[in-house]
Amino acid sequence: MGSLDSNYGTESPASVGQFKPLDPEEFRKQAHCIVDFIADYYKNIESYPVLSQVEPGYLHSRLPKTAPYRPESFESILKDVQNDIVPGMTHWLSPNFFAYFPSTVSSAAFVGEMLCTCFNSVGFNWLASPAATELEMVVMDWLANMLKLPKSFMFSGTGGGVIQGTSSEAILCTLIAARDRALEIIGIKNVNKLVVYGSDQTHSTYAKACKLAGIFPCNIRSIPTTADANFSMSAVLLPIDPLTSLADVANDYGVWFHVDAAYAGSACICPEFRHYLDGIERADSLSLSPHKWLLSYLDCCCLWVKSPSLLVKALSTDPEYLKNQPSESKSVVDFKDWQVGTGRRFKALRLWFVMRSYGVANLQSHIRTDVQMAKMFEGFVKSDTRFEILVPRVFSLVCFRLNTFSSSDPSDTETLNRKLLEWVNSTGRVYMTHTKVGGVYMLRFAVGATLTEERHVSAAWKLIKEGADVLLKGTDSIV
Amino acid sequence: MGSLDSNYGTESPASVGQFKPLDPEEFRKQAHCIVDFIADYYKNIESYPVLSQVEPGYLHSRLPKTAPYRPESFESILKDVQNDIVPGMTHWLSPNFFAYFPSTVSSAAFVGEMLCTCFNSVGFNWLASPAATELEMVVMDWLANMLKLPKSFMFSGTGGGVIQGTSSEAILCTLIAARDRALEIIGIKNVNKLVVYGSDQTHSTYAKACKLAGIFPCNIRSIPTTADANFSMSAVLLPIDPLTSLADVANDYGVWFHVDAAYAGSACICPEFRHYLDGIERADSLSLSPHKWLLSYLDCCCLWVKSPSLLVKALSTDPEYLKNQPSESKSVVDFKDWQVGTGRRFKALRLWFVMRSYGVANLQSHIRTDVQMAKMFEGFVKSDTRFEILVPRVFSLVCFRLNTFSSSDPSDTETLNRKLLEWVNSTGRVYMTHTKVGGVYMLRFAVGATLTEERHVSAAWKLIKEGADVLLKGTDSIV
Numbered sequence: 001m002g003s004l005d006s007n008y009g010t011e012s013p014a015s016v017g018q019f020k021p022l023d024p025e026e027f028r029k030q031a032h033c034i035v036d037f038i039a040d041y042y043k044n045i046e047s048y049p050v051l052s053q054v055e056p057g058y059l060h061s062r063l064p065k066t067a068p069y070r071p072e073s074f075e076s077i078l079k080d081v082q083n084d085i086v087p088g089m090t091h092w093l094s095p096n097f098f099a100y101f102p103s104t105v106s107s108a109a110f111v112g113e114m115l116c117t118c119f120n121s122v123g124f125n126w127l128a129s130p131a132a133t134e135l136e137m138v139v140m141d142w143l144a145n146m147l148k149l150p151k152s153f154m155f156s157g158t159g160g161g162v163i164q165g166t167s168s169e170a171i172l173c174t175l176i177a178a179r180d181r182a183l184e185i186i187g188i189k190n191v192n193k194l195v196v197y198g199s200d201q202t203h204s205t206y207a208k209a210c211k212l213a214g215i216f217p218c219n220i221r222s223i224p225t226t227a228d229a230n231f232s233m234s235a236v237l238l239p240i241d242p243l244t245s246l247a248d249v250a251n252d253y254g255v256w257f258h259v260d261a262a263y264a265g266s267a268c269i270c271p272e273f274r275h276y277l278d279g280i281e282r283a284d285s286l287s288l289s290p291h292k293w294l295l296s297y298l299d300c301c302c303l304w305v306k307s308p309s310l311l312v313k314a315l316s317t318d319p320e321y322l323k324n325q326p327s328e329s330k331s332v333v334d335f336k337d338w339q340v341g342t343g344r345r346f347k348a349l350r351l352w353f354v355m356r357s358y359g360v361a362n363l364q365s366h367i368r369t370d371v372q373m374a375k376m377f378e379g380f381v382k383s384d385t386r387f388e389i390l391v392p393r394v395f396s397l398v399c400f401r402l403n404t405f406s407s408s409d410p411s412d413t414e415t416l417n418r419k420l421l422e423w424v425n426s427t428g429r430v431y432m433t434h435t436k437v438g439g440v441y442m443l444r445f446a447v448g449a450t451l452t453e454e455r456h457v458s459a460a461w462k463l464i465k466e467g468a469d470v471l472l473k474g475t476d477s478i479v
Numbered sequence: 480m481g482s483l484d485s486n487y488g489t490e491s492p493a494s495v496g497q498f499k500p501l502d503p504e505e506f507r508k509q510a511h512c513i514v515d516f517i518a519d520y521y522k523n524i525e526s527y528p529v530l531s532q533v534e535p536g537y538l539h540s541r542l543p544k545t546a547p548y549r550p551e552s553f554e555s556i557l558k559d560v561q562n563d564i565v566p567g568m569t570h571w572l573s574p575n576f577f578a579y580f581p582s583t584v585s586s587a588a589f590v591g592e593m594l595c596t597c598f599n600s601v602g603f604n605w606l607a608s609p610a611a612t613e614l615e616m617v618v619m620d621w622l623a624n625m626l627k628l629p630k631s632f633m634f635s636g637t638g639g640g641v642i643q644g645t646s647s648e649a650i651l652c653t654l655i656a657a658r659d660r661a662l663e664i665i666g667i668k669n670v671n672k673l674v675v676y677g678s679d680q681t682h683s684t685y686a687k688a689c690k691l692a693g694i695f696p697c698n699i700r701s702i703p704t705t706a707d708a709n710f711s712m713s714a715v716l717l718p719i720d721p722l723t724s725l726a727d728v729a730n731d732y733g734v735w736f737h738v739d740a741a742y743a744g745s746a747c748i749c750p751e752f753r754h755y756l757d758g759i760e761r762a763d764s765l766s767l768s769p770h771k772w773l774l775s776y777l778d779c780c781c782l783w784v785k786s787p788s789l790l791v792k793a794l795s796t797d798p799e800y801l802k803n804q805p806s807e808s809k810s811v812v813d814f815k816d817w818q819v820g821t822g823r824r825f826k827a828l829r830l831w832f833v834m835r836s837y838g839v840a841n842l843q844s845h846i847r848t849d850v851q852m853a854k855m856f857e858g859f860v861k862s863d864t865r866f867e868i869l870v871p872r873v874f875s876l877v878c879f880r881l882n883t884f885s886s887s888d889p890s891d892t893e894t895l896n897r898k899l900l901e902w903v904n905s906t907g908r909v910y911m912t913h914t915k916v917g918g919v920y921m922l923r924f925a926v927g928a929t930l931t932e933e934r935h936v937s938a939a940w941k942l943i944k945e946g947a948d949v950l951l952k953g954t955d956s957i958v
Binding site: 032086145317344 | 516597
């Protein structure tokens, strides 16, 4: 499995022979082989422990210290994938994965991604890849339409959208545009006066983006939320923040108003959930990650802005080697000026394949099925008096805990639930995670892995109950 | 090709039937089909114009305004890829692509990327994907070893490396770490005193990263370079900046010293080019993009740092929902703290497949072949007295121009070369680009697209000469 000889380059290069790393027939053979490997992996995925059971450092001892000098066979590499890599995977696509958030996928997105890789176009500007640029504009408008966003966010209106890698990048780009808009008014020397607001439930990536952008840490204001308000940024009971009242404040003070709907935003393609985006017409920007709940594989985060010119002003570069006539005539969009990096892949293919292969009807059905399964799990929890729901479920995440009614010390409850989580995850049959909201430790059951069916949710609940039985047997709790 | 009905959600969802977006057998069928599509594309790639000949807006008129409500067939989507997308591609993988930089690929990287997509692991921390984290550590050390980097950049020593998306991200992360190290000494209120230095040939992404990081634009110092010094940052004739003398200055003043070797760095796996990294042991960080010259497809940029703790200090987050025992025990690496985003893909697979499938021997041979072809092209240019080489070729980029000896006005030469470039690119048979260095307009011939062979370089030169013949026929130039 690889030579240990690191004294590279001592042999004559002539001995290597003609090297053709992209021979189409060799490509065809290997790629077909991997397709079967992957299809079999998906077929057998339930046979693996969901949470990897390896110890830190497991791989280091299995692999050579240096790259091989001579080629190794495709078969031997694939064997090592099966023997050395698969056991070290936490299987995000397992139907028994209920941790973090569902990172959903589909055959359509997979083949779209294969095509994206195939072309390997570096679409920094229109000329370097017209189809990549224009298809991205098309799919961003399609998705905006599915979400019933106002025309002010669409290319066919006065705005536009761009595919970023992750929410972190989308938020960073937006923040830079907002920062520069403000600095233009108050002057760069007053950068210390810029303040950003988010709820204390806002994703940690937000604080990181602020730090990257040079916002003074003392100026990152975290607005406290409470369980009474369902941890939204006001007293209104909503699972996502009430946009309209936030817009009132933002508009009054000339604040850039960004809505991050990375996970829940996808649900708004269903008419019954669309009201969560009410007020979006008053926001400056919106981000949503189809790699979370729109079957798109990582990484794919959609960012729409009302004023593309502010984004471009903040992020554009104009090096001589990229100058070209279409860009200079301003008749085209150059997406390098809408993101952090210069190079960019043809990610729109993935979304295009998903939307066309399934149609809006199936995508809505997919959201509804996940919500339905979460509702079912919520019902299970409610039916067992040893457990309690801690945050009302709205989409497909259920936050709950095992309660120890016999103890008045809240740390006992936390300890018990930590033990339950550990017990469940160590079986390898289910993986879920925890969080703390308002200081309260709770278990998160995130339904929606692409392969999850009702039977997996039922089996997971059975396992959780089994864990509770085991743990409570050793305590004084009243069951 | 798609419904125009945007009144989604009015039909009963029940009519859609059970939706299984990742049925393994459906996946197998579609993926095999795309493999053949892609293999055929690579086989026939020479039949397409290299630079797309479409007009801005070409795609908009061909596609529906909204996503379809009902699913469309895989076959019809694939037909549209061929008819609507392929004509809008600038074919970066064409053997006749000599523009920008070669973005090299391989069968091994392709299948590695397929596996990365397959697992769809979100490796923000070790626990969420142990294999992804540990394989990344292994391949970063392997590549460091191939480059003969000192142990201070390796996990097996005192440093470490991480795979970023692009150089832009690598530079931004490094800059944030450098900024925060300095701010800790001088205090955040003195952010206006931070100064960064780069040569006037430094990539535009560098200035953008500075802007993102909140460095005051007036503090971005561009050090002038000259043709006499081959546009390096000193008077020594080197194709990349002389690291040792720069290190002297940086070390004297406590400046963070970053080396961006995005393109040329890969050549340093060959002993005969390694001396360009002499002095690297005195740098703080190094970035290199295997997606440029190490057959890895986009996007893959390797960043090594001597002090991972400074990077982590600047970029770490610690949200409750990601807390876990291995991270808290500090026994593992959590790569989310080495990058901008939180989520990250299993990119190490691609590099692992490339290094093992080909071995160091073939990778060295691949670099040498490209350099050899560029040398050949340089010879062609030198053999024709109408042309001149403007920057001595060192790796596989040739900068040259057609000269108009008859005119004393330099703008005449620029105009002539602009016309030549336009003439060549409009044939669709070759694509190359231009740049300006020290105010001088020149043509760039970047050799090294994966499928390029000597015959393509010869044919390109023949075409360029033909263009010169046509253009000079209409002028008074002495030929």
